Amino acid sequence: MRFKPSAANFQHFAKHHLNNRLMAFSTPTQTLTSHSTAMADADDHLCSETTDTSAPQPSSNRESSFFETPNGYLTGEARIEKAWSHWKKLGEPKMIVAPMVDNSELPFRILCRKYGAEAAYTPMLHSRIFSENDKYRSQEFTTCKEDRPLFIQFCANDPETLLQAARRVESHCDYVDINLGRGNYGAFLMDKLPLIKSLVEKLALNLTVPVSCKIRIFPDLQDTLNYAKMLEDAGCSLLAVHGRTRDEKDGKKVRANWDAIRVVKNALRIPVLANGNIRHIDDARNCLEQTGADGVLSAESLLENPALFAGFNDHGKVDRGELVVEYLKLCEKYPVPWRMIRSHVHKMLGEWFRIHPHVREDLNKQSRLTFEFLYDMVDRLRDL
Ligand SMILES: Cc1cc2nc3c(=O)[nH]c(=O)nc-3n(C[C@H](O)[C@H](O)[C@H](O)COP(=O)(O)O)c2cc1C
Incomplete structure (x- = not known):
């Protein structure tokens, strides 16, 4: 279920709040410099279109309250x-x-x-x-x-x-x-x-x-x-x-x-x-x-x-690449702003990026992400 967007002043809101968020939380985007402004804008867009546009309205015909x-x-x-x-x-x-x-x-x-x-x-x-x-x-x-x-x-x-x-x-x-x-x-x-x-x-x-x-x-x-x-x-x-x-x-x-x-x-x-x-x-x-x-x-x-x-852990059954692929597929189904996807990819693949920092740098250079780029990146990491 997705809720209908319409307010025109959101760009201002998004920039303002994204800046606050970057200050408040330590996300990988914080480490970026020259790309960060462009990235913040592109990253604020939803990663794909959605079909369901029902908006959450205050309930009418309300039931009685919990107590x-x-x-x-x-x-x-x-x-x-x-x-x-x-x-x-x-x-x-x-x-x-x-x-x-x-x-x-x-x-x-x-x-x-x-x-x-x-x-x-x-x-x-x-x-x-x-x-x-x-x-x-x-x-x-x-x-x-x-x-x-x-x-x-x-x-x-x-x-x-x-x-x-x-x-x-x-x-x-x-x-x-x-x-x-x-x-x-x-x-x-x-x-x-x-x-x-x-x-x-x-x-x-x-x-x-x-x-x-x-x-x-x-x-x-x-x-x-x-x-x-x-x-x-x-x-x-x-x-x-x-x-x-x-x-x-x-x-x-x-x-x-x-x-x-x-x-x-x-x-x-x-x-x-x-x-x-x-x-x-x-x-x-x-x-x-x-x-x-x-x-x-x-x-x-x-x-x-x-x-x-x-109970999955690094010594056992966890395959971080597989988890990222599953996550990306869910994002295609349930669209979210790219900044959320970027943040998760950095965190889930953090261990691999420490071993292969050039792949992380490639990711950071992308001011506009695509699913294709991300799926390819996981394949590259698997092959390294
Ligand atoms: C990226 C991030 C975002 C968070 N956002 C919220 C939030 O929106 N609301 C909240 O109550 N706590 C928030 N927290 C705090 C966590 O819910 C949790 O209380 C805290 O990280 C301690 O749990 P942990 O030791 O498992 O990390 C956030 C934590 C992280 C790492």
Whole structure:
């Protein structure tokens, strides 16, 4: 399912936001110099045309909201039971694709699902722009029947704006998730707990699907616990905990604190997911055991090895070339901006590029990518 583009001001938006993205995330395009401007423009185009142009509209004939009953809203224990029955209905997914701007888009989610992921988050979507800009919706959010269970993540700083955006997608997902862990709208809201509470309450009382949150921990464990409990009391039905503080930015250097996640899991009554340091399937199993969490999210390692949850690794069954080819085929079927494809190709083929840097340089020289070039590149790498 693809949503209809039409806004004329998107070029301005895309350039502005792409620049922000390049600053915010360490992608391979950051290393480019003379080609970067042209590449950013070409990379913002969709990789192919699409046939389905239905746009996500706010639902009409709305069902009652998730916590609503004929006798009023559920409270206390009844909310917890509802949160669990929803999670159980979804099959209690354990291996989950974490939200990643520009990286957990539909083709990547579908690829990961094929290789063991049991649920997935969309990239973080900006709630105000999502409500206002057709083209942003069309490029940044696509989904399809197989793309479930699905968490659709938003960032927001205004409850009504968040609700307007969430209403457009509630029928396409299993949770609407609030990003409380990353960037200006995420981790920095940690200083504004009353605002966070109002965001959660607004969705919990008005959406037909449950609201989930993704947080980082505070340096102080008791602060983290108070925060998590506040979210549960406000109506959050599932909490994902990234076991690093907001100052611990480099996930490769700082180990996630699984002990803190275990303490949160023990204190809360809703399902809790653990995030941080899931690099192999054994990490996933150990994390589930050590934290008691109901599932795990993986981000960076999954980008390098989308078959991580199936237990594939460099010593065993993983064929990175094959994974890239599968991913490209999915992109032909479910179009995404070229910049996402470029980013995934760099990450999935990172090991091969380290051995054959001239192939990476050839890729970087392409200001306009084509599928033909990419399929040929994989063949070349295989033959080297
Ligand atoms: C490329 C990239 C993009 C990310 N974008 C988001 C995002 O949109 N929303 C979010 O909550 N976290 C985002 N994150 C953080 C991850 O979801 C995750 O919390 C973090 O990387 C720790 O997990 P890991 O140790 O498995 O990498 C992003 C991480 C990466 C690497």
